[in-house]
Amino acid sequence: MPSIYTVRAIERAIQILMTFDSQHPERGVTEIARITKLQKATVHRILMTLLENGFVERSPDGERFRLGRRVIELGLGALGRMNLRQIALPYMRQLVEQFRETCDLGLLDRDRVLYIEVIHSGRSLAIGPVVGRRLPLHSTASGKVILAFQSPDVVDRVLQDPLRSYTPRTITSPADLCAELECIRQNGYAVDNEEMEIGFRAVAAPVLAVDGYAEAAIGVVGPASRLTMEVIPEIAGALKEVAHTISGRTLSGTDM
Numbered sequence: 186m187p188s189i190y191t192v193r194a195i196e197r198a199i200q201i202l203m204t205f206d207s208q209h210p211e212r213g214v215t216e217i218a219r220i221t222k223l224q225k226a227t228v229h230r231i232l233m234t235l236l237e238n239g240f241v242e243r244s245p246d247g248e249r250f251r252l253g254r255r256v257i258e259l260g261l262g263a264l265g266r267m268n269l270r271q272i273a274l275p276y277m278r279q280l281v282e283q284f285r286e287t288c289d290l291g292l293l294d295r296d297r298v299l300y301i302e303v304i305h306s307g308r309s310l311a312i313g314p315v316v317g318r319r320l321p322l323h324s325t326a327s328g329k330v331i332l333a334f335q336s337p338d339v340v341d342r343v344l345q346d347p348l349r350s351y352t353p354r355t356i357t358s359p360a361d362l363c364a365e366l367e368c369i370r371q372n373g374y375a376v377d378n379e380e381m382e383i384g385f386r387a388v389a390a391p392v393l394a395v396d397g398y399a400e401a402a403i404g405v406v407g408p409a410s411r412l413t414m415e416v417i418p419e420i421a422g423a424l425k426e427v428a429h430t431i432s433g434r435t436l437s438g439t440d441m
Contacts, residue, residue: 194231197221197223197227197231198231198234198235200221200223201217201221201223201228201231201232201235202235202240202241202252202256204216204217204220204221205251205252206318206319207315207317207318210251210252211244211249211250211251212249212250212251213248213249213250214228214229214232214250217232217250232250235253236250236253238255239253239254239255240252240253240255240256241253241256242254260317268435269290269292269301269392269400269401269431269435270290270301270302272431272434272435273290273302273392273401273403273431274302274304276403276427276430276431277289277290277302277304277403278304279427280403280405280423280424280427281304281305281306283423284306284405284407284420284423285306285308286306286308286405286406286407286411286412286420287303287304287305287306287313287405287406287407288303288304288313288403288404288405288406289302289303289304289313289314289327289403289404289405289406290302290303290401290402290403290404291314291320291325291327291328291331291389291401291402291404292331292400292401293322293331293335293339293399293400293401294319296321296322296342296343296346297319297320297321297322297328298319298320298321298322298325298327298328298331298402299317299318299319300314300315300316300317300318300319300320300327301316301317302316303315303316306407308407313406314406320381321349321351321381322343323343323348323355323356323362324348324349324351324352324355324356324377324380324381325377325380325381325387325389326374326375326376326377326387326388326389326402326404326406327375327387327389327402327403327404328402329365329366329369329375329377329389330369330374330375330389330390330391330399330402330404331391331399331401331402332366333366333367333369333370333375333391333399334370334391334393334397334398334399335398335399336398340363340366344359344362344363348362351380351381351382352379352380352381352382352383353383354378354379354380354383355380355381356380372421373390373391373421373425374388374389374390374391374421374424374425375388375389375390375402376388376417376421377389377406378414379409384408384409384410385406385407385408385409385412386406386407386408386409386412386417387404387405387406387407387412388404388405388412388417388420388421388424389402389403389404389405389424390402390403390404390421390424390425390427390428391428392428392431392432392435393428393432394432394435400435401431402428403424403427403428403431404424405420405424
């Protein structure tokens, strides 16, 4: 039920801004209207307002739009204020140095995991999410471990939508995913066994909030040839220790 405090024009502007992502950095009016189910005239008016205020800008061909500098400024400002990220950074660097693989930090963002920090190893075949990218919960290590340590209503909401297959290894059955989440809760970590992209594995541990639910996940990702199932327990152990330390510092308010 809509809130009595909702401002429809602002809701529509947010809808339009949310159509832009790393895979679709530029969109035209017709495309945005189709995605948001708004009238083209409405989309155009809102885009003109956003353009005037720096929240979108025109593409070089003048036919499409992309996010503007004001959005970047706001995003960087919010990112800089994230105490969790500041606390996690030195531990992430330690993990990269220890295992020589990419390390990432992700947050729950509705039905996705939002990556707020990524430190690359610099090795060949290095892979990892891009800061600001949102990936599915059911097919990523960070997403699954965050989902495993959420309230039942959050899990139920995710299971209401079809679980898209990204590789032959992706879990697409709600029953199988629930079983996987139970194993993750028992083990304290999750593994992406080539479920998002063939040839790459990831392992992640939850950063728990005071209520016991996961507010974030810290993970290590790399080629399956290096992140073998034999070395994953060692990486998982290190991640769980780091995640526990980060959780403790976050709860205590320690940022130094």
